Structure formats: C-alpha cells, structure tokens
Amino acid sequence: MASITAISGRALPLRGNELDTDRIMPARFLKAVTFDGLEHHVFEDDRKGNPNHPFNNATYNGSAILVVNENFGCGSSREHAPQGLLRWGIKAIVGESFSEIFRGNSAVLGMPCFTADKASIEALQALLEKAPDTVVDARVDTGVITAGSLKVQGNLPAGVRDAFVTDKWNPTSMLLADYDTVRATASTLPYVAGF
Amino acid sequence: MPTLFEKVWNAHAVRTLPSGQTQLFVGLHLVHEVTSPQAFDMIRQHGWGVPYPQRTFATVDHIVPTSSQKRPFLDVIAEEMTTALERNCQQYGIRLFAPGDDLAGNQGIVHVIGPEMGLTQPGMTIACGDSHTSTHGALGAIAFGIGTSQVRDVLASQSLAMDPLKVRRIDVNGTLKPGVYAKDVILTIIRRLGVNGGVGYAYEYGGTTIDNMSIDERMTVCNMSVEGGARAGYVNPDEKTFAYLKGRQYAPQGDAWDRAVAWWTSLASDADATYDDHVVIDAATIEPTVTWGINPAQSVGVSEAIATKDEEALTYMGFADGQKVAGTRIDVAFIGSCTNGRLSDLAEAAKFVQGRHVASHVKALVVPGSQEISRKAEAMGLDKIFTAAGFEWRGAGCSMCLAMNPDKLVGNQISASSSNRNFKGRQGSPTGRTLLMSPVMVAAAAIAGEVTDVREMLEEVHA
Numbered sequence: 001m002a003s004i005t006a007i008s009g010r011a012l013p014l015r016g017n018e019l020d021t022d023r024i025m026p027a028r029f030l031k032a033v034t035f036d037g038l039e040h041h042v043f044e045d046d047r048k049g050n051p052n053h054p055f056n057n058a059t060y061n062g063s064a065i066l067v068v069n070e071n072f073g074c075g076s077s078r079e080h081a082p083q084g085l086l087r088w089g090i091k092a093i094v095g096e097s098f099s100e101i102f103r104g105n106s107a108v109l110g111m112p113c114f115t116a117d118k119a120s121i122e123a124l125q126a127l128l129e130k131a132p133d134t135v136v137d138a139r140v141d142t143g144v145i146t147a148g149s150l151k152v153q154g155n156l157p158a159g160v161r162d163a164f165v166t167d168k169w170n171p172t173s174m175l176l177a178d179y180d181t182v183r184a185t186a187s188t189l190p191y192v193a194g195f
Numbered sequence: 196m197p198t199l200f201e202k203v204w205n206a207h208a209v210r211t212l213p214s215g216q217t218q219l220f221v222g223l224h225l226v227h228e229v230t231s232p233q234a235f236d237m238i239r240q241h242g243w244g245v246p247y248p249q250r251t252f253a254t255v256d257h258i259v260p261t262s263s264q265k266r267p268f269l270d271v272i273a274e275e276m277t278t279a280l281e282r283n284c285q286q287y288g289i290r291l292f293a294p295g296d297d298l299a300g301n302q303g304i305v306h307v308i309g310p311e312m313g314l315t316q317p318g319m320t321i322a323c324g325d326s327h328t329s330t331h332g333a334l335g336a337i338a339f340g341i342g343t344s345q346v347r348d349v350l351a352s353q354s355l356a357m358d359p360l361k362v363r364r365i366d367v368n369g370t371l372k373p374g375v376y377a378k379d380v381i382l383t384i385i386r387r388l389g390v391n392g393g394v395g396y397a398y399e400y401g402g403t404t405i406d407n408m409s410i411d412e413r414m415t416v417c418n419m420s421v422e423g424g425a426r427a428g429y430v431n432p433d434e435k436t437f438a439y440l441k442g443r444q445y446a447p448q449g450d451a452w453d454r455a456v457a458w459w460t461s462l463a464s465d466a467d468a469t470y471d472d473h474v475v476i477d478a479a480t481i482e483p484t485v486t487w488g489i490n491p492a493q494s495v496g497v498s499e500a501i502a503t504k505d506e507e508a509l510t511y512m513g514f515a516d517g518q519k520v521a522g523t524r525i526d527v528a529f530i531g532s533c534t535n536g537r538l539s540d541l542a543e544a545a546k547f548v549q550g551r552h553v554a555s556h557v558k559a560l561v562v563p564g565s566q567e568i569s570r571k572a573e574a575m576g577l578d579k580i581f582t583a584a585g586f587e588w589r590g591a592g593c594s595m596c597l598a599m600n601p602d603k604l605v606g607n608q609i610s611a612s613s614s615n616r617n618f619k620g621r622q623g624s625p626t627g628r629t630l631l632m633s634p635v636m637v638a639a640a641a642i643a644g645e646v647t648d649v650r651e652m653l654e655e656v657h658a
Contacts, residue, residue: 032276033233075422176351182354
C-alpha cells in the first residue's frame, strides 16, 4: 500500500446515467470464490449488445481513468463491479455522481471516484471522444483534473481524500489498532453486554 | 434534538480514525455465499482472526436452487460456493443457517431470516455484503450494505470506517386505497425523489401510513431505500416493533426484555428532532404502481400513460411514449424476494389467487423468503392454493430476483415481478424485461396474462 496523490493516463468516456452494477458486472460472473478474471467481463452484456460501446473501442485500451455521468454504480453492493474495472486497468473514475456503496467499495480498493459538475463532465467526455489520446491528470489532494488545456474541479469526500494522500485508504490495520477502544465501545452497548 | 440515526451512530462510534472517518462498531454482521469467500480468504492471508464470531451469522440464498435443496447441488459452482461458506463458518466459529432438502431449518434470504429469528433488533448497527441490508431498518436499526473488502473489515475488526449520513424524514400520511400496498408506497417515493435522490442520506420513514403498517410492510419500504440511492432506511421502533420481536428465538427474554424495550424506546427520534430534509406524501395519491423502464424510478400508476423521452429505456423495454403499461402481455410472474417474499405477502396474494387460474401462457413462481415461511405457509394451506391456481411452489431463496440460480428469464421475456430491480438483464437474460409491482399485482398479471389494474379484479370479488 502507498499513498495515492494523483492518477494520470488516457481516459475512457462512458456516457449514460444510472449505469448499475448489474450492467458493470452481470450476476453470472459473481458465481466464483475469487475475483480472478473479472476484467474480461466488464460491461459484457452492454458490449455484446452494442458494437460501438466505448469498452469495445480499442482506441481506449489501456485507459486509466473512466469518465461517467450520474449515479454510476447504483444497485447491488457487489464489489465485483469495481474489482472488474480495477483489474481492467481503471485507476480512478470521474463522474457527475456515484452510488454511495460503489464509491465506498472503490475507495477501499484504492480507486478514487471524483465528482464534478455536469458541464465539466460533458466537456471532458466530448474532448476524450474527439481526442482519445489526451492524457488526463487527476490530483487527489486538490481535486483538480487536467486534460490538455481543459481544467476541471473535481471533488472527493474529505475523509476519503485524506485517507488516499496519507496512505490510509485500506482501513483494516487502522481498525485493528488500539483494539481495546473497540472492546470498550462494545461493552457500553446493552445488546452486546447483555440487557 | 437527535434522530434515531444520530443516537445509534453515536452509541456505536468507537473513535475518529486518522483519515477523519469514524470507526463504527457493527452490532450484527450477516453473511452470504456470494460476497464473502474473498473476504475470508483475505483475513486468512493476513492471519487476522474474527474477534466477535457470535455477532456474525451466515446463510446461503443467492445461488441456492429453489426446486430442490438436495446436496450436492447439480450446479458445481453453486456447490463450491456453499462448501466454501461452510468451511469458512466452521473455521471461524460462525453460525450458519445452511440449506437442506427437508426445509426444516432456518435457511432463507438473509434479509428475511434476520428479522424472523429476532437477530435484527432496534438500535443495532447492521452490515451485510448486500445492498438490501437496508431492509432491517424496519425494526429501528441502522442497516446498510457493504462490499467484500468491508466484509473483511467487519470480520477482522467488527467495525467499519464510515462517514455519517444525513437524514431525510419522509412522512406518508393517510389511508392507502384498496389494492395499494407498501410496494406501491416505496415505488412512489422513489419515483418522486429519484433513483439518486437519496445519495448521502438515510431515509427515516414516518407518518400515519407508515405507523399503520405491519413490520413486514415496513420491511418492504425500507428494503428499497437503496433503490432510491439511500444507503439506509429506517422506521422508529414502536409497539408494533416490540410485538413483532417478542418471543423470537434471539430476542431478549424475561426481565431483559423489559430493559431492552426501555432502551429501544429511548432511541427513537425525538419529537423535535431536526432533519436535513423533509418530504411529505399523501397516501391517497398513491395508485397500484408498475415500473415500465430500466431503473426503479421509471414507474407509473397502472392507469397512467408512460411519459418520457428516455429512448434507451423505451427501446429496451419495447414501450412507446404515451403508452399504458396495463395490457402488456407477460411471460413470467414471480412472487418472492427480500422485498416481497414474506408470509404476509404470500397470504395476501393467495387470497386473491384463490378460485382463479394462471393464464396458460404464463410461467408463475412463488418462492418463500425462508424455510420457516415455507413451513408456515404450508401449514396455512397457501401452497395448495397457489398450485391449484397453476403457480409453481418452490423452496426458499433469492430465485429470479437476480437469477444466480436456475430460475431465469429466457430471451426477451417479460416478467411481472415482486422483486426490487428492473435493471437491464437483471433477471438472468441479457435482453429480459422486468416490470416491478406488488405481489397482488403480480398475481393479477399472472391470472390475466397481462398487466392489469388489480382494483378492477378486486371489485369482481366484492360484486
């Protein structure tokens, strides 16, 4: 684990609101006891149904950043969705809004989900459709997202931002530190201590 | 003054983490076979233990076949996932409510069995690797879905790194009209507030309509909070909550019961609690509601016409702007799921089905939410009513809600479904189409062979 202060690379524009986690990773690929190979099934049904799907466009292979619209990742809490995107090569997502659970799952995997206003997202997506080779730079500390001459203000929840830059985005070891404090809290709860 | 959300959050807040997030103690952790195997692998790899194994309970629901729970399952991957859960629970001392062909145990959909056994109680924080964990809020708990890495965190530390939610109070007032159910209430709320209207919020449901609802009905409402973007939804605990819990297997007994009720009562939102937002809905305006699109906010009253410019949804579903959903021929009818697979749902649908028959072209399934519901329903003779009417009576599981088992749509079949999601491909076929509605509306559609206004058929009965 290391601190994450910036993500830089080419980016894939994926238009559409309410792209739910069933579409990102159809349920049949959850029938496994590992996350191995999920990168092969990202948006599988959408891609089969639409030859022009951006994930079918080889121009965008190797993209590190995904640019999406509203309520991305809504629906099922399946971590298989962000796991698939991460394993495909995505390291950060920029969108108008995200489902709470998807955004939290992504954060724990070290994949920040930046929000930005509608006009900024539209400008980014239009630029990436016209000039797919544009390198996008997303700063975790300031939230500033730069794509060529385009500069966009992105946002991360403060706690998540600080966790990334201070190398604390994977919380388990933090949760286990000073474990007596957990036991102390538990002992004050009547249903744990006994009514 | 504080809301229930704030009181419960504060009681479970361990400390502020170096990241600024809150470390929140998790009072009840529920586990199923799909989102947990990788979490157990991670704790094994790191050599972490499970400090509170008695606060985690597991079951098998998503992949379990509903035609027979005989082991080994014919599907080798389903069998492998079940075996992995059995091994993991055994290693860490976690109680597993396992499938079994005799249906004599407590296996069932995780959000059905938690309340049913009294594991779910007011004032708890509840987490599960499943978005519909919001269901448990119906008993006055703060309950939310988590991902697999967070399942790992709860196993290893019985806690999570979280940011608090804002609270939106949603009052529903008045009497629901005949043929209108809890499902119609939540579909209407989601339609009004949008599928992302709840992002950043917990929804607190109240008002006379919610007060008058049974706990089962409140569970239907809280279950779909997440479809409106709210990670958690809850109803303040009241006499109905206590009456529901009393005597259940894991509920406090004897003197402890009275102390528990006193604590639970103290947790309800104060009368002068302040909310981040407040919405009021008049129950009299709610119609039997049906989705026509590809997200749960895309719904209309059954007598209403679709009004949209969403070409993607219309094309996928085969509807046109201005069309009514009523009259749409269906292929499959599904009564079940963590939204509407409880005993009262089945009983209400059975009342309607009695003396009628499923249309010849419709495949109709009734899937109880748990083995206990199967047993109780059979004791009431509901299975006979359904099978006599041409429904298939199945064993407990998630079934066709998400089709990770043999129950699936084929091709672009249209399903009338009492479940919670109408996403593209949700019911197992990449081109399958889902119309969400109440269980009684599903029964009416099964019988008519097409989506129909249940109120017209209710009148037939009374005439």
